[in-house]
Amino acid sequence: MKRPQAQVAVLQAADAQEDRRIDDVAAEADLKPEAATRAAFELEADGLVSVAEETLEHYELTEEGDRYVRESLPEQDLYEAAIDAGAADGPVQMGQVIGASGLEGGAVDIALSNYARKAYGEIDSGEITANQDADPGSDPEMLALEAVADGRVEDADTDALDQLERRGLLDMREETVRSVQLTDDGVTALMEGIEAAETVDQLTPEMLTSGEWEDVAFTEYNVEADAEDVSHGKEHILRQTANRVKDTLVGMGFSEMEGPHADAQFWINDCLFMPQDHPARTHWDQFALEEPEEIGHLPPDLVERVRSAHKEGVGPDGEGYHSPWTEDIARGMDLRGHTTSLSMRYLSGHQIGELDPPERYFSVEKVYRNDTLDPTHLLEFFQIEGWVMAEDLSVRDLMGTFTEFYEQFGITDLEFKPHYNPYTEPSFELFGTHPETGEVVEVGNSGIFRDEVLTPLGVDCDVMAWGLSLERLLMLMYGFEDIRDVHGTLCDLELLRETEVIR
């Protein structure tokens, strides 16, 4: 039989005939008393030893008690002085006796109260008498004090001990003393032979393969203690949100678009039927590039059709704009202000080839706006962009599609406020009810692309589109107040680390 080292030591130190105190066992087994106690209880649980408990009283002299043992009790001093003053024969003046006794301060009161209690004499009206029969020399309290001081507490009178404790001359404390004794099973186990098993901190591969784990004991841990901090890697909160949006759109049949961040104004603005003198086309709103300054190649027939849409309009009753239009401006390079430039490239057939209806496309990609940085506006943000290409789309189809999309994010009761965009007609601002606050908030912009956009691109069916900032969706869904905390180099790692994962 193998037992942990401490248990083996306790078993061997214990006796079958008499109780042995655990302190003695521990000393013999070279264990700490706590370890020996724990081992004894474990052995008792297995029936190999019995553990007995007894409560012992320990007396110790207080500082005052110690002084009295070495000198004398104050009432003894008083009695001696009273005898000397002749108080045995009749009352004498107390002041005189006290003066003669050498007692001072608090000791006078102590002496007087105990003098009377022990019937050493009587004290009345400032006079003191002494009892001839009293025997302060064999005062039981003094004897008890001396016994404690000499370590003979068993000789002391228990009443006297109680009295001394009340007088504050002794301290008493109780101690539980445990003793062990071998049981019959314990004796049998010892006779059959018992070996010490080792205790281990770490379970090792060798222990598992060798089977040694069966014979070891594991040291106990403090399982309630705090462990060290571990930071785990986590996908960025905006990336998580983007992926949720992408999953939703893919589920609704949309395919993802991809294309340049730095692009010609032609794809960013002109194809979108934004007049070249539109206030939003100044450098105050979008980032024009110094280098490269202009795009290398634009499809010439497409450029001509777009120019014509701007200048002459599309269809017999189209008017176009009364704004200047030059190819030079169209060739100018910008950072895209919206990902609709991708939609234009895809719809034109120049990105992945001609598209035939029906098609659904989306992107969740970065756009750049020359805006003031504040808690809700960044110079770069993600735009969710999506469009559906099909024959005979109506505004009701647009409403149905977007109702479906926003419901996936808990935004319900969608309202469509008629709006104006240069590139869509009809156009709608989308408003929805916030899932948490119940407020009606703007959640996007949408519409059906104008003929002036689609005809030059060579699209002869309907295309409806919408856009929304991903950051806005994130802020609506998770209540961030300052978008700069999460997006960009000012981000707070603590916030990223602690943000709840998106489900």
Next chain:
Amino acid sequence: MPVVDVDPDELRYLTGHDEKDDDELKSDLFNLGLEFEGWTEDDEFQLEFAPDRLDRLSVEGVARSLRYHYADDRGVEIPNTNSADWSIEVEDQPDERPYVTGAIVRGLDMDEAALESLIQLQEKLHATMGRKRAKGAIGVHDLTMLKGDSVTDETGKSITYTSADPGEATFVPLDADAEMTPREVMESHETGQTYGDLVADFDRTPAIYDAIGLFSFPPVINGRRTEVSVDSRDLFIEMTGTDQWTIDHMCNIVCYALAARGGQVEKVDVSYADDAPGEYAGKTLERPDFSVRTKTVTHDRIESILGVSLDSREVIDYAERAGLDATETESDDGMAYEVEVPPYRVDVIHPLDIIDDIGRALGFNSLEPTYPDVSTVGGRHERSRLEDAARDALVGLGFEDLLNFHMINEAENFERMELDPDNTGGDVVGQADPVTIQEPYSEDYTILRTWALPSIMMVLENNTHRSYPQDLAEIGLAAGLDDSENTGVAEHRTVAAALARTDASYEDAKARLQALADAFDKDLETPPTTHPSFIGGRAAEVVLDGESVGVIGEIHPKVLVEHDLELPVAAFEFRLDALE
């Protein structure tokens, strides 16, 4: 979006609906697309709306829209006009600003509110259609102060739009007490300083004369002589610009507003000299031009866009409620409508715009949403799937995923990484010629980043108070100039990662890079290299499947100290497409 201040009392007066309280008005306006933004100091509504209906830039225009909304008015209304008594002679006007238009409105009884509304309309039209006066600028004058004796025509009265020597011609401009030349106005007059740039490059400045002399310096400022006050009863309106259609329609909007105040519109002949610059040399235009434009809209298109069945009576009814006139007609595509568009509508440039008007009159929100019955198969872009897979692998290796701006400045991208900003180009990772931004808004964002490690170093720099280790990674855009690309820009996704910890070493970084390479079944080699951002002898090329695609090493102490870091950083960066 334009904001217009509108006095609700004026609105009640002009619509004839005294019974409407403020809240009812706000709600009616909202349904028209005019949102109440708040009150002005003078207890007026501040209304915001989309920049299409520029005819609503005045209380008169807003009131007209409300009257259609209340069905008090229907169809197209054209104010009566009297025949021309005055003309604008156009000769030797600047090539850069060749067009002018005009109108006279008589018999006005203006109070302060009416005058304020006129001034606001002028300002708002300048800001929108007028493109801050560059495309069109409005001048309104007290007609009684103009002397119109013409040297060329004994019978009519005229003013002349021409040009003047900016240093010689003189007049007393508004808000001034003395005669000034146009040049002095541009240099020292407050309005001149604001708008002078529009004509500063002209050899001769635009100028309008009457028989007395110069009275207007468009598009900058009018003369004091013809200033309009509440006592002015007859007004001469002129507009100059770079496009005749634009100023003609700005003029129409102003005339409609004044007609709503009880003014009688009178025509003005705009007479371009035979050798005048611009498209109208030798022609005389009768202005304002209140002719209606006509567009043909098919019944099918209306039904297919709105997604509802309508009968022709309904279509005509909705059109009239939108202030249009529609009559049924036949077209090649079946039943259609000839729709007349009033002269103040500058936003209707295609039949679709009429369908939108019909939809608004019908009420878009009364339509039932339907899910389009067309089926397509969705999917992620290959690149975006690869990016996600690489990001998942980095997160699995314990990296915190970052998202930084693509815009950065030269100092962060190059100098603080010990790269030389004056010697860009070449093969060193991060050393590409950067895409640069014209007239950057902020010194912090002047280029597109050529690599992503600078962004990560900035995040480390801003988070030295946070606990370590900080293992950070980002997959994002990096770009550089490249003549072989059509856009002139080579854009790629880059994978960057850094380990910031007290014992970060090359080996730690390589172990993770190796794990990443293994996950994508790529063969990794790391031949030694030198890179200014890394410690010499502790930097290597990242070679995946035989192709050099990045760099790995321990960041140079100079770079660490520059970023206030007090512990080592091991890092790597390579092109995402190397994992394809």
